[in-house]
Amino acid sequence: MxxxxxxxxxxxxxxxxxxxxxxxxxxxxxxxxxxxxxxxxxxxxxxxxxxxxxxxxxxxxxxxxPEPRAPPARRFVEGPALPVLHDDASWVIVNKPAGLSVEPAGGNVPSVVELVAARLPPFDVEGQALPGVVHRLDRDTSGCLALARTDAAAAALERAFQEKRVDKRYWALVLGETPERERLEGPYGRDPRDPRRFTTKVRSARRAALSYEVRERLRGATLVEVKLETGRTHQIRVQLAEAGHPVLADALYGPDETRTHPAASAVGRHALHALRLSLPGVSVEAPLPEDFQRALALLRG
CATH class of the missing domain: 3.10.290.10 (RNA-binding S4 domain)
Structure with missing residues (x-):
């Protein structure tokens, strides 16, 4: 104590x-x-x-x-590999694999939070021996994810996001030929017709903004680098799809073509990867995972 x-x-x-x-x-x-x-x-x-x-x-x-409360003792020292990109007294940054939820979702599948707590202690956030989650990645998005070790670190990270001192860059494989660069901004909210989805085609005070530029022209597709200005749920997938450039293999926001495209089975999930993350004093990059590289190779033809 x-x-x-x-x-x-x-x-x-x-x-x-x-x-x-x-x-x-x-x-x-x-x-x-x-x-x-x-x-x-x-x-x-x-x-x-x-x-x-x-x-x-x-x-x-x-x-x-008091000493932080330990998480349930049941599980999850074993599980998928979580390559560590940075580790200090404040933050742990890992390369999250696709297929893992950031936070516990029930069932027998481990979350990133549980795996990191078991493998990289100590943590003390809100009185629990668990890492603090300040930003998230979708379950099937891979790449850079930062977690806080302490309440003070979590507050500092949240403040850095609010003050726009965090730079997040994603690589996405999208269908079709995009403009060389583009900025997308609009209202953002849950789709009134489907609660699983989000959309920019609603009246909302919340805004979503991002910009992207082309990294490589491919056969029937484009590799783009996306810079997030806001961090809304599903934001990149929604805004690119509604701009006419759906992410390859996105079953929720893309048309049938995104799932039947020959490269879709190579990646097996929406082709979105959090490539780089820059926090105050820390900058890391997560190598492209094998599934993303397979799809990229097929599209290069």
Missing amino acids: SLQKLIVPREAAGARLDKFLSAQVPGLSLERARGLIEQGHVRIRGKKCQPTRKLWGGEEIELSR
């Missing part, structure tokens, strides 16, 4: 204890601060407090953090 001491500045007089802690301790959510207070892990003059206690300024707060 770690102990942290904070002196309340005079200008914080009148603030609530839970809100003060959430604002002063990096990565400590308001919900987590309340939980620690209610469990007796926050004391003033050695005494337990209530989350709503008003501070008067000048007092010393003692915050003790």
Whole structure:
């Protein structure tokens, strides 16, 4: 159990204890601060407090953090390989294979979070010995995925995304011949006709934006590099498909041609790979997986 001491500045007089802690301790959510207070892990003059206690300024707060709760002991030291692209005291970045969900989805199939927790400890996020998830990849998208080791690291990563200091680049194999470069932007929301899908053809205050440029012209297809400006669910697949350039083998957003194309069986899933990820002070690249390379070779003909 770690102990942290904070002196309340005079200008914080009148603030609530839970809100003060959430604002002063990096990565400590308001919900987590309340939980620690209610469990007796926050004391003033050695005494337990209530989350709503008003501070008067000048007092010393003692915050003790219990050891993180271990995940269910059942599973998943064994599973698919997860090549590590970067590992430090704040973040782990792995090359996620296609076919794995980022977070637990039930059943007997491991998730990236469970595999990383078992293989690359320690983690302490929201009181659990699990990595913090700040961004995600679709189950069948491969490539760079960053996970946080601590609450502070998760908060820093989330702030970097909000401040546009994260650069994510994807490679996609799309059908047809695209413009040399293009920027796509529009509203974004769930498709009212099919809750599994998303679309730009809705009225929504949420926006989705990306840009792409051609990396290689292929036989009946194009290899493009996509730069994300926003991080919406399924965004690349949706915006490219609705622009007339569906991702190869995309069963959800592409027409039948994307699944019957000769190269579709070579990749066996939508042909989208998170190639590069640049965070403040860290930049990594995930090599193209074999299935993507097979499809690329067929399209080169």
